[in-house]
Amino acid sequence: MKLPTSTEWVLHCAATLAQLRPAETASAAQLAAYYDLPAPYLAKQLQALTRAGILSATTGPRGGFRLARAAKDITMLQIVEAVDGAAAPYECREIRQQGRGGLTPDECQETCPLARTMAEAHTAWRASLTAVSLADILAELPSGAPTRTRRILMG
Amino acid sequence: MKLPTSTEWVLHCAATLAQLRPAETASAAQLAAYYDLPAPYLAKQLQALTRAGILSATTGPRGGFRLARAAKDITMLQIVEAVDGAAAPYECREIRQQGRGGLTPDECQETCPLARTMAEAHTAWRASLTAVSLADILAELPSGAPTRTRRILMG
Ligand code: FES
Ligand code: FES
Structure with missing residues (x-):
């Protein structure tokens, strides 16, 4: 049971975009340099977050990504599932209906x-990640973090 | 994030072995026929459960597998982790220390x-699966299940 490596990338990129001012955006290239990640592959992941409605993308010379809504309205689960999908890790293929011991559909x-x-364990996992928003994450960073982040990202 | 298909096999095989009487065992071939599963691959999974101390294997003409301890002392988590390992699905590679934005180890x-x-979400998932034992699962089966299971399995 593994989440893709890019899960860490997008969680961090989302937390970084959450530190920008309302009108600001950051490009995939800026975010890739900030975390030393492969820009084309990162861009694909950021597009997945855009399709999921978590980021919005603006085009043009000053274009880039920003959060599509307030950080308090973006949960960890939404980001993780934008990258990995929402399928449960356990798949029941109804083996109780197979073989010599097979039960009938009626049973x-x-x-x-x-x-x-x-399924209940997966629900517990999802609930845990739903309870934490990007705003909760930001609240744990040192108070100088947004200023530093913006300076390095935009610089 | 996916658990192996064999997770369903071993959960069902463990629940089946939990329905045997104390001295009884079932072979990989019997369990494979019961659920129409590939016997050699199933045998490998049952050996993983044996190594994990969940099953014990006896050899000889009447040899086979049985639970290594009482069903109430075997949790769902122990069975799942015997097959898939205990590693968390999310791996942090400390990307906050990488790239232009990299923090120092001190920070x-x-x-x-x-x-x-x-990690907290993974803990919630594990706690959910620790709270359910094989005995809890058996308690949900119809009262006639063990008699039927033993008849078909041994027959
Ligand atoms: S878990 Fe699939 S039939 Fe029981
Ligand atoms: S999750 Fe790995 S550095 Fe933040």
């Missing part, structure tokens, strides 16, 4: 207790 | 809030 009208337990 | 003595939040 399987309720969700298998094993599948249900695995 | 990174505390865990990054993004990494910590991801």
